[in-house]
Amino acid sequence: MSNEAIRHQIAQYLPRLWRYGLVLSHRRDVADDLVQATCVRALERASQFITGSRLDRWLFSILHSIWINEVRAQLIRRGQGFVDVDELTGTGNSEEALWSNDVMKRVSRLPEAQRDTVFLVYVEELSYREASEVLNVPIGTVMSRLATARLTLAQDPAIQPDMPQRKGDKS
Template identity: 70%
Template sequence: MTISGDAIRDELGHYLSRLWRYALVLSHRRDVADDLVQATCLRALERAAQFTPGSHLDRWLFSILHSIWLNEVRAQHLRQGQGCMAAEELGDADNGEQPVWLHEVMRRVSRLPTAQRNALFLVYVEGLSYREAAKVLAVPIGTVMSRLAAARLALADDRPLANDGPHRKERHPAPLPPARR
């Protein structure tokens, strides 16, 4: 049994903000995120017959978006860091009303290697299981686990958040909520 493009179209609106957030995590640019989401929606509608009814539409859409991003990166031969947005710019939509610590967290996460940042976003922000994140990223589950562990260590080893006291030299993973496997 297949699903129609109309059925996909009816559901797309529910996922646009989540897709856009992931596109922003990947691209660091709002205009590119807009384009990625638009291309994702178009591809999802064109390939609606490939969606397996009963599976998670959001995971399928994330996979499409990630694939489009990788294709764009390969096609344009982007240099590492090209087009990155400063962490301070990410909060512009809130007119600076976000707490200082939030900007610091965003700055720290933005400094993570792309692979770690993407795994962190999918598991801890979007709530995907390790297995689901591995499928979206097209890597083995162990790779996702390794990237998350490295990201936690890097975040824990960074300078303390504002007014948190002196920098600890101990290496403890940053406290993140447990993820589903």
């Protein structure tokens, strides 16, 4: 795919990239920076995109790599805070919105590796294989993280999440 083709298609993925940046960083300004850096790197490395593969998965991989290599180290050194989970989910009065906020609060307390994996598989609907490629871990690690996250959430007496059990990897 050419640089120009990627440039035209990248806009449709910006909200999803920003949401993933926010899940990783918990900060709106850092999410903005991650998305911008992802777009720049994608355009610089357009020749590395494999035609026939999914552009969104490639962009998620780039964003994740940037987070791991640059932003996370800077945030840890600076000791900057996090966005409150209520800001991520918005405010709503419906029973479903309240339940969603409750689930998000509990998911946000999971260890980072589990939280990121839950987001990619259950929110972004990546297959186990795709999530393993984005996170640069074996597929078994993705499955283990999800199983541990489901167990942790199921043992939380305040909530019984309705997270679907996956019947195998959808490749």
